[in-house]
Amino acid sequence: MRSEALKAAFISVLLFLIFIAAWHMATLPKESATLAGANAEYAALMGKGAEKSGGFPPPAEVGRAFVTYLSDPFYDRGPNDKGIAIQLGHSLGRVGLGFLLAVLVAVPLGFTIGMSPLLTRALDPFIQVLKPVSPLAWMPLALYTLKDSSVSGVFVIFICSIWPMLINTAFGVASVRRDWLNVARTLEVRPLRKALLVILPAAAPTILTGMRISMGIAWLVIVAAEMLVGGTGIGYFVWNEWNNLALPNVIFAITMIGVVGMLLDMVFGRLQRLVTYRE
Amino acid sequence: MSGHFLLVEGLKKIFPAGGNGEANPPVFDDIHFHIDKGEFVCIIGHSGCGKTTILNVLAGLEEATAGNAIMDGREVKGPSLDCGVVFQSHALMPWMTVLGNVVFAVKSKWPDWSRAKAAAHGARYLEMVGLGEAIHKKPAELSGGMKQRVGIARAFAIQPKMLLLDEPFGALDALTRGTIQDELLKIVQATHQTVFMITHDVDEAILLADKILLMSNGPHAKIAEIVEITLRRERTRAGIHHDPQYYLIRNHLVDFLVNRSRTYAGIEAEVFHDAKQPPVVRPGLEGQPALVRTPPTEKPVPHLKQVINH
Numbered sequence: 001m002r003s004e005a006l007k008a009a010f011i012s013v014l015l016f017l018i019f020i021a022a023w024h025m026a027t028l029p030k031e032s033a034t035l036a037g038a039n040a041e042y043a044a045l046m047g048k049g050a051e052k053s054g055g056f057p058p059p060a061e062v063g064r065a066f067v068t069y070l071s072d073p074f075y076d077r078g079p080n081d082k083g084i085a086i087q088l089g090h091s092l093g094r095v096g097l098g099f100l101l102a103v104l105v106a107v108p109l110g111f112t113i114g115m116s117p118l119l120t121r122a123l124d125p126f127i128q129v130l131k132p133v134s135p136l137a138w139m140p141l142a143l144y145t146l147k148d149s150s151v152s153g154v155f156v157i158f159i160c161s162i163w164p165m166l167i168n169t170a171f172g173v174a175s176v177r178r179d180w181l182n183v184a185r186t187l188e189v190r191p192l193r194k195a196l197l198v199i200l201p202a203a204a205p206t207i208l209t210g211m212r213i214s215m216g217i218a219w220l221v222i223v224a225a226e227m228l229v230g231g232t233g234i235g236y237f238v239w240n241e242w243n244n245l246a247l248p249n250v251i252f253a254i255t256m257i258g259v260v261g262m263l264l265d266m267v268f269g270r271l272q273r274l275v276t277y278r279e
Numbered sequence: 280m281s282g283h284f285l286l287v288e289g290l291k292k293i294f295p296a297g298g299n300g301e302a303n304p305p306v307f308d309d310i311h312f313h314i315d316k317g318e319f320v321c322i323i324g325h326s327g328c329g330k331t332t333i334l335n336v337l338a339g340l341e342e343a344t345a346g347n348a349i350m351d352g353r354e355v356k357g358p359s360l361d362c363g364v365v366f367q368s369h370a371l372m373p374w375m376t377v378l379g380n381v382v383f384a385v386k387s388k389w390p391d392w393s394r395a396k397a398a399a400h401g402a403r404y405l406e407m408v409g410l411g412e413a414i415h416k417k418p419a420e421l422s423g424g425m426k427q428r429v430g431i432a433r434a435f436a437i438q439p440k441m442l443l444l445d446e447p448f449g450a451l452d453a454l455t456r457g458t459i460q461d462e463l464l465k466i467v468q469a470t471h472q473t474v475f476m477i478t479h480d481v482d483e484a485i486l487l488a489d490k491i492l493l494m495s496n497g498p499h500a501k502i503a504e505i506v507e508i509t510l511r512r513e514r515t516r517a518g519i520h521h522d523p524q525y526y527l528i529r530n531h532l533v534d535f536l537v538n539r540s541r542t543y544a545g546i547e548a549e550v551f552h553d554a555k556q557p558p559v560v561r562p563g564l565e566g567q568p569a570l571v572r573t574p575p576t577e578k579p580v581p582h583l584k585q586v587i588n589h
Contacts, residue, residue: 179370182340185358187387187437197383201374277374278419 020059027058057248065248066255080240082232084253088260090232094150094225095218098157102214106162107207110169111195114203120170127167135160135221139228149229156225161214168210172203204275212268219261234260283313284473285337285441289346292332305344306332307500309554312492314441317471321484323532324494325540330477331445337475338364338443351440360388363434365444369426371418371433378414381405381433388437404436405429408462424455431463435472444476448483460486461516468512481532485510486519490559493535495543502557503543506531509563524563531562 073085113119135156142152176199184194226235234257241249291308306329314320322330335341337348339358348355350362371380381401386392392400405414408428418426427447434442448456460483467474467487478484484491488508495503510524519525 177370179366179368180372182358182364182366183370183372183384185340186338186360186362186364187384188358188360189387193387198372201372204374275374278417279373 023059027056057251062248062251065246065252069249069252079231082237084234084237084256087232087234087237088256091222091226091234092260094153094233095157095215095222098154099161099215099218101154101158102161102165103211105158106165106210106214107169110166110207111173111199113166114170114173115199117174120174127163131163131167135217136224136228139225143229149231153222153225153229153233157218157222160221161218164213164217165207165210168213169203169207172206172210173199175206176202201275201277205272205277208268208272208275212265212272215264215268216261219257219264223257284316284318284351285314285475286349287312287333287337287346288349290333290336290343290348291345292329292336292341293344304498306497307494308345310346310500310502311555311557312502312505314473314475316473318489319467319472319474319476319487320490320492321476321478321488322492322494323478323481323484323536324500325496325536328494328497328500330494334364334443334445334475334477337441338362340364360437361440363437363439363442365427365430365434365442365447367446367449369418369423369430371426371429373418376415376417377405377410377421377429378402380418380429381436384433384437401432401436404432407435407466408432422455424451424459427451428459428462431459431466435466435470440473442472442474442476444474446477446479449479456480456483457516463487464514464516481529481536484532485525485528486514486516491532492557493532493540496541501543501554503540504535505557505559507559507561507563509561528563531560 069084073083075081075083076086113123138156138159139152142155143149146152146155180198180202181194184198189198222233223235223238226233227239230236230239234253238250238253238257241247241253288311289308290310291305293305294303296303306327310333312320322333324330332341336343337350337355339355339362371377372383375383378398378401381404382394382397385397385401389397402411402414405411408431410425410428410432413421413425418429421429427450431447434444448459451459464487466472474487476484476487485508489512490508491506492502493504493506495501506528508528510519510522510528
């Protein structure tokens with residue numbers, strides 16, 4: 001088992017090195033591309049543009065971007081130049097707030113729906129229609145009604161993370177084993193106590209699965225939302241660096257988005273394991 | 280009003296019709312029986328005769344189509360703490376520890392008890408079923424027999440007026456079943472608990488019961504006969520089959536299940552039968568003189584455990 005993990009890690013590292021090597025080879029500067037004479041002067045006139053627009057950045061350049069940003073993650077030099085931790089912090093703040101609001105709405109509502117087959121049926125068409133709508137499609141409505149780009153970002157996160165949680169909570173609550181409910185009934189357990197001590201723990205794994213899916217979607221959506229509304233956040237950072245044509249920074253940002261997304265998923269995976277019970 | 284602890288009168292159950300719209304025949308109707316305080320009553324019958332439904336009606340978990348059950352002077356209208364139920368599938372909550380499951384029940388009965396008091400009370404009942412060591416384990420870490428013991432401890436812990444057992448040992452192997460039967464027997468003898476139990480196991484019924492209700496086959500199932508177990512109340516699993524009454528009772532029961540259970544209702548009805556007063560029989564006593572008079576023509580029944588389980 002251990003040696004298996006070791007082997008897998010070894011192969012991972014090997015694949016990564018091969019990828020970097022291939023990348024390096026593919027982006028080696030070509031002889032013909034070297035600029036001479038007037039061209040170089042012209043390029044110099046264009047400022048730093050010459051070195052940046054020299055094609056796809058080689059790994060070394062991206063590595064330098066990693067070092068620069070990670071060595072000073074918290075600086076703040078005006079609206080267009082903030083450290084990566086600050087940008088990620090803004091994104092995480094929006095995701096956290098929107099997600100929390102979604103939990104506050106989806107879990108109680110899902111509970112109610114799950115307890116009543118009638119409500120399940122009555123609300124099903126709405127959920128089925130609203131669920132597949134891309135959260136970004138809500139953006140114009142949100143901007144118009146909320147009149148604040150940052151709040152609109154939070155709203156978009158809220159609206160995209162509510163559906164998986166709502167559906168999973170309702171499903172989890174509706175499929176609590178009959179036996180456990182019968183035990184609660186024969187013990188004359190009061191409704192609130194039953195909800196908290198029987199139904200909630202029984203449905204918790206399903207609810208947590210919904211939350212994990214929601215968080216995954218929210219982290220996907222925040223990048224796009226911030227590209228639209230601008231200002232702060234990792235999505236805005238990506239868009240800003242694209243406008244600067246600073247591809248190494250874009251690649252760096254992509255990696256950061258991936259790492260943070262993975263960490264978020266791990267946190268929810270941990271929580272999920274915490275509430276999962278063996279029968 | 281009679282002085283019986285539990286009185287069941289004219290119970291009838293029709294399940295809602297399926298898709299074809301045709302009305303279902305009643306699973307059982309005209310069910311009359313009574314249980315006195317401290318009695319241990321088993322009910323035996325083939326699958327589909329509605330035993331579990333009757334138990335659920337007594338537990339208040341299901342409603343009968345007609346008829347009623349009066350327990351301790353009050354009609355059973357819904358689930359109540361007066362009945363402790365042991366479910367066939369043990370129905371323990373897997374996220375709670377063994378003790379947690381029992382304490383949940385104890386706190387339901389006595390909400391103002393402190394946690395410590397409830398835990399001590401629960402632990403005492405778990406001790407009683409021989410689970411003193413395992414109280415902090417999760418149900419998933421226990422064997423099937425131990426889980427069922429927790430279920431029994433949980434039912435006893437709320438000190439119900441009546442205990443309802445729905446085939447509690449059906450899913451256990453014969454060895455485990457024997458041990459738990461012994462324990463149940465001991466506890467019931469000590470506490471004089473009133474018990475209503477469904478079983479498929481003829482030997483189990485003879486070992487535990489004061490009387491056995493025999494149900495005919497459904498639909499239109501009836502209580503065909505009430506068999507009084509005339510064996511001494513102080514029985515042990517090890518010694519019971521040495522009693523001359525044992526095989527008489529056993530043969531009577533098996534004979535009913537194999538041959539007679541289908542002859543009571545519907546088009547196959549062959550015997551006149553007053554459902555309101557099913558005949559009470561004492562096969563243990565009736566056979567005795569016959570045995571004394573004539574030497575048995577058959578060989579003695581080999582000691583084989585027969586489990587009727589369809």
